[in-house]
Structure formats: structure tokens, C-alpha cells
Amino acid sequence: MSRPRSTPASPITTPPSTATAPVADAAAVQDFIAAGEILGSACFGCGPDVPHGLHIQRTGRDGTTAFAEFTVIPEHQGAPGLAHGGLLATAMDEILGTSAWLLGRRYVTGRLETDYLAPVPVGSLVHLRSWCKGVDGRKAYLEAEGRLGGPDGRVAVRAAALFIEVPLEHFTAKGTP
Numbered sequence: 001m002s003r004p005r006s007t008p009a010s011p012i013t014t015p016p017s018t019a020t021a022p023v024a025d026a027a028a029v030q031d032f033i034a035a036g037e038i039l040g041s042a043c044f045g046c047g048p049d050v051p052h053g054l055h056i057q058r059t060g061r062d063g064t065t066a067f068a069e070f071t072v073i074p075e076h077q078g079a080p081g082l083a084h085g086g087l088l089a090t091a092m093d094e095i096l097g098t099s100a101w102l103l104g105r106r107y108v109t110g111r112l113e114t115d116y117l118a119p120v121p122v123g124s125l126v127h128l129r130s131w132c133k134g135v136d137g138r139k140a141y142l143e144a145e146g147r148l149g150g151p152d153g154r155v156a157v158r159a160a161a162l163f164i165e166v167p168l169e170h171f172t173a174k175g176t177p
């Protein structure tokens with residue numbers, strides 16, 4: 001039986017040799033503190049008013065590493081008694097997006113790779129962490145993990161991602177569905 005890879009990253013989500021080390025942006029760090037007012041309450045990942053949303057709470061940061069947590073409720077279930085895998089990918093996307101935010105530019109997820117290492121029971125408190133490995137032009141390379149049993153407990157889910165920097169118009173110029 002093959003062992004889990006030590007990193008979830010494929011070649012697409014591995015920073016190239018030309019990538020530079022990430023630097024936290026001072027203004028973004030201030031935004032992090034006031035994130036609730038900036039993002040509003042409609043985000044499925046972190047919005048407090050979204051019924052059955054993840055209600056992810058950001059708990060801290062260190063450089064471009066972001067920390068957060070959420071509780072898996074019955075409405076998040078997939079297989080009996082367990083969190084839905086897509087929901088856990090959403091949690092990964094949210095914490096990855098938070099780390100990308102700390103770079104001080106606007107990014108969207110281009111590619112998200114997720115490894116599921118252990119089942120996550122309904123009722124679990126999932127501890128999220130994400131960090132940026134490098135930046136190359138418009139591309140930011142990030143990883144994330146979700147742990148059970150405490151912030152340093154065992155890793156149940158992990159992800160690697162490529163985020164792409166976009167202009168403000170990406171969010172304001174809505175196309176016709």
C-alpha cells in the first residue's frame with residue numbers, strides 16, 4: 001500500500017524556482033483584524049448569518065500563515081456521521097483565501113488539490129491553518145491543513161492550491177449568467 005505523500009502539492013501547485021518568499025502586507029494585517037466588517041456576513045465559509053454555513057472563525061495569524069476553526073454540524077454531513085468531503089474542501093478554500101489575503105492583493109482560487117487522510121465526524125472542532133509557500137508574478141502557491149483534537153492534533157485533511165491575482169473588476173464586472 002502506498003503511503004500518503006508528505007506534501008499534497010502537484011507540479012501545478014508547487015512554486016517554481018523563480019518564486020519569491022511571501023511577505024505579509026501591513027494593511028492586509030489590519031484588515032484581518034477587522035475582517036468581519038470588510039467581508040460582511042454573506043460568505044458561505046465565514047459569514048455568521050448564513051444558515052448552515054461553515055461559520056469559520058479566524059483565530060490568528062503569523063506572517064502569511066492564517067489560523068481558524070469551525071465545528072462540523074449535522075447539516076454538513078455526507079456519509080452517515082461524517083463531514084462531506086466537498087464541505088471540507090470549502091473549509092480548505094476559505095483558509096487558503098485568508099492566507100492569500102494577507103499578501104495584500106486580490107486573489108481567486110485557480111486550482112485546489114485536497115487529500116483526505118482521516119474521517120471527520122459530525123461534531124468535530126476542525127482546526128485550520130494555511131500558509132503561502134511562494135509568489136511568482138500573479139501566482140501564489142499555498143498549502144493548508146485541517147486538524148482534529150487540537151491545533152496540533154492529527155491532520156485529517158490537507159490541500160495545496162494555486163491562487164491567481166485578479167483586478168478589482170473581477171468582482172465588480174458581473175457577467176450575464
Ligand SMILES: CCCCCCCCCCCCCC(=O)SCCNC(=O)CCNC(=O)[C@H](O)C(C)(C)COP(=O)(O)OP(=O)(O)OC[C@H]1O[C@@H](n2cnc3c(N)ncnc32)[C@H](O)[C@@H]1OP(=O)(O)O
Binds near residue numbers: 012031094098108166
Ligand atoms: C480580511 C482578512 C480575511 C480575508 C479573508 C478572505 C477570505 C476569502 C475566502 C474565500 C476564499 C475562496 C476563494 C474562492 O473560492 S475564489 C472563487 C473560485 N475561483 C474562481 O471563481 C476563479 C475562476 N477563474 C477565473 O476567473 C480565471 O480562470 C482566472 C482569474 C483564475 C485566470 O484567468 P485570467 O484570464 O486572469 O488569467 P490566465 O488564464 O491568463 O492565467 C494566468 C496564469 O495562471 C495560470 N492558471 C490560471 N488558472 C489555472 C489553473 N486552474 N491551473 C493552473 N494554472 C492556471 C495560467 O496558466 C496562466 O499562467 P501563465 O501562462 O501566465 O504561466
